[in-house]
Amino acid sequence: MTSTINIAKDYTPYPGGRYPNDGDGNGTTFRQLFLEPVLESGGHARIILDGAEGYPSSFLEEAFGGLVRVKGYSPERVLRAFEFVAVQPGFARFVSLIEDFIRNAKPAPRMV
Amino acid sequence: MDQIPSAIVGAVIALAVSAGERILNRIFSKKEKREASRDADVEMLERVTFEVRDLAKDYWQASGRLEKDESSILGRLQFLSLTIDVLFKDQMASLRTMHVAMNRFDRACTDGNFQSVDRLAEPHRCSVLELAAYSLVHMIKTERRKLS
Numbered sequence: 001m002t003s004t005i006n007i008a009k010d011y012t013p014y015p016g017g018r019y020p021n022d023g024d025g026n027g028t029t030f031r032q033l034f035l036e037p038v039l040e041s042g043g044h045a046r047i048i049l050d051g052a053e054g055y056p057s058s059f060l061e062e063a064f065g066g067l068v069r070v071k072g073y074s075p076e077r078v079l080r081a082f083e084f085v086a087v088q089p090g091f092a093r094f095v096s097l098i099e100d101f102i103r104n105a106k107p108a109p110r111m112v
Numbered sequence: 113m114d115q116i117p118s119a120i121v122g123a124v125i126a127l128a129v130s131a132g133e134r135i136l137n138r139i140f141s142k143k144e145k146r147e148a149s150r151d152a153d154v155e156m157l158e159r160v161t162f163e164v165r166d167l168a169k170d171y172w173q174a175s176g177r178l179e180k181d182e183s184s185i186l187g188r189l190q191f192l193s194l195t196i197d198v199l200f201k202d203q204m205a206s207l208r209t210m211h212v213a214m215n216r217f218d219r220a221c222t223d224g225n226f227q228s229v230d231r232l233a234e235p236h237r238c239s240v241l242e243l244a245a246y247s248l249v250h251m252i253k254t255e256r257r258k259l260s
Contacts, residue, residue, distance in 0.1 A: 017228060018225065018227070021230075022228050022229055053190070054189065054190040056186060056227060057218050057219045057221075058222055058224060058225065058228070061223060089194050089197040089198055090190055090193035090194030090196075092197060092207075093193055093215055096211055100215070
């Protein structure tokens, strides 16, 4: 089943920052609240990017690249689990930016 | 009435020529206006790109949160994205090329610890910023020349 996550409406219209202490709209909290549950349940989600003020790269990398880098999911699995919708002028490029962050993220080495 | 007076013939021809000129002028005027509007957009994109570059260079040479600078950078980046999408909306290949250049510039400005409270200065980012800004402007001008 495909769920829909509208970032501006469900999370914040002002996404920004990487870590929880960077502020309310940070990428880590968004990943933990909205993205990780989709992957844990084996589901699929449509992410609506329209409506926000914009997306700093640091937020997008932490939220989406973090699924590979921090949580260890494969880029293929993440790309299969999410589809991105950006119709608003000026937003289409964020889709390729997010996909690049997912494809290029490297899982952090585990401490032994 | 075998012969139409030459004055009437002349008047009809003059009217036809005048109407034709008006139509042609209108067509060329519309095209010239569109080209002038595109040139103005390109000039503005260049100016705003270098404004963002300067703001981002100052930002990455300092430490910590600088909310006013962050907002200025993000607002201008979004303006660049919007204007690029509108300018190249009918040329998919150009638009894709522009998205790649725009994303590279965005990453140079706002990746890493952008907006992080514990952020340290990263002056080494300045060379990447310069390269990404000039590449974006070069790409805008190259793709603009392809617009018909």
